[in-house]
Amino acid sequence: MPVNEEPILIKDSTLIDMLPFFRLKRWQWWLLVALNIVFLLVGQAASVLLGRFYYDKGGNSTWLATLLQTAGFPILFIPYIFIGSSWTPSDSANPSLIRVCLIYFVLGAMTAGDNMLYSVGLLYLSASTYSLICALQLAFNAVFSFFINRQKFTIMILNSVIVLTLSASLLAANGDSTEPSGVSKGKYLIGFLATLAASVLYSLLLSLMQLSFQKVLKKETFSVVLEMQIYTSVVATCISTIGLFASGDWSTLQGEMNTYSTGKLSYVMTLVWTAICWQICAVGVIGLIFLVSSLFSNVISTLSLAITPIAALIVFHDKMNGVKIIAMLMALWGFASYIYQNYIDDIKTRKTHTNAERTTNDSLC
Numbered sequence: 324m325p326v327n328e329e330p331i332l333i334k335d336s337t338l339i340d341m342l343p344f345f346r347l348k349r350w351q352w353w354l355l356v357a358l359n360i361v362f363l364l365v366g367q368a369a370s371v372l373l374g375r376f377y378y379d380k381g382g383n384s385t386w387l388a389t390l391l392q393t394a395g396f397p398i399l400f401i402p403y404i405f406i407g408s409s410w411t412p413s414d415s416a417n418p419s420l421i422r423v424c425l426i427y428f429v430l431g432a433m434t435a436g437d438n439m440l441y442s443v444g445l446l447y448l449s450a451s452t453y454s455l456i457c458a459l460q461l462a463f464n465a466v467f468s469f470f471i472n473r474q475k476f477t478i479m480i481l482n483s484v485i486v487l488t489l490s491a492s493l494l495a496a497n498g499d500s501t502e503p504s505g506v507s508k509g510k511y512l513i514g515f516l517a518t519l520a521a522s523v524l525y526s527l528l529l530s531l532m533q534l535s536f537q538k539v540l541k542k543e544t545f546s547v548v549l550e551m552q553i554y555t556s557v558v559a560t561c562i563s564t565i566g567l568f569a570s571g572d573w574s575t576l577q578g579e580m581n582t583y584s585t586g587k588l589s590y591v592m593t594l595v596w597t598a599i600c601w602q603i604c605a606v607g608v609i610g611l612i613f614l615v616s617s618l619f620s621n622v623i624s625t626l627s628l629a630i631t632p633i634a635a636l637i638v639f640h641d642k643m644n645g646v647k648i649i650a651m652l653m654a655l656w657g658f659a660s661y662i663y664q665n666y667i668d669d670i671k672t673r674k675t676h677t678n679a680e681r682t683t684n685d686s687l688c
Contacts, residue, residue, distance in 0.1 A: 359610035366604025367627045373597040385442040386572045390563040395598030396556035406546045431558025440521035447514025456518040458491030464526035464621040471530040479664035486657035491628040493650045529617035
């Protein structure tokens, strides 16, 4: 496991011998990381495509789009039942219930606000402008990770952050879409500021989740990831539901479904699968924060920005030009740089831990 981005709980030396993740064989840990990468990439790509399908076919409720990003949390109870509840070491002080509830409430409220800001940005900006601003979230996350999570940067990690940011920016700058019709300069400015604020808030949210795992939720099983997503989604869903009714958007949903160009069944299935895909994506995001770091999780999210056009090519028959191909190759390069750094740190950490165990055994003998 990485030196610069070791698993969250490894930073507490008193627990180092008690962690199942650290005792996993190298290939088992990498398998868990790979599985969460797949969750994030597939979930995010599918969610974005379904969101585009929703708007293209007649959907226009920003509050409903916000609600869908967290409303699918009940499906997570299925794996949660099989995995079981998380376990806290008996010799470590359990955090108070009030403290844990406060953490989940704050993170859930931030999630709801972030989702709404992104929805407003997408409503008033073109896809290319929106994606260009979103690409900055990796740079914001690097800053927050440095100050909040004490992230150490190597040449390979810096190379990954820079190349992935440029890749996403290149892809966005290549967009041929124009600004949505009927959008005034004032609304355009609102969309720009909303998307910029959402990128900053999302980056901060990831770093705070990592900090919560480090300092408060010191649990060993992967179920803590599901708990984080379930409880924060409950809060975010409640806030989004209140916003949906308070704004009056709920009264337009029946008419929206009746006029949906592909039919009522398609409308319902689009909403259901969008909610499910967002939950798959969220598990991947939080899982990578738990296993590696918030910065690595954001790296994979940014990688998805370059991979999604491939899915759009297959589903919507979008055009694939040379700029998109170059952006995708740059993204893969940045991703490979980060993975290689993790591989190097993994080997170093394993050797250090092995030497420490040998020293301990020798002293006991």
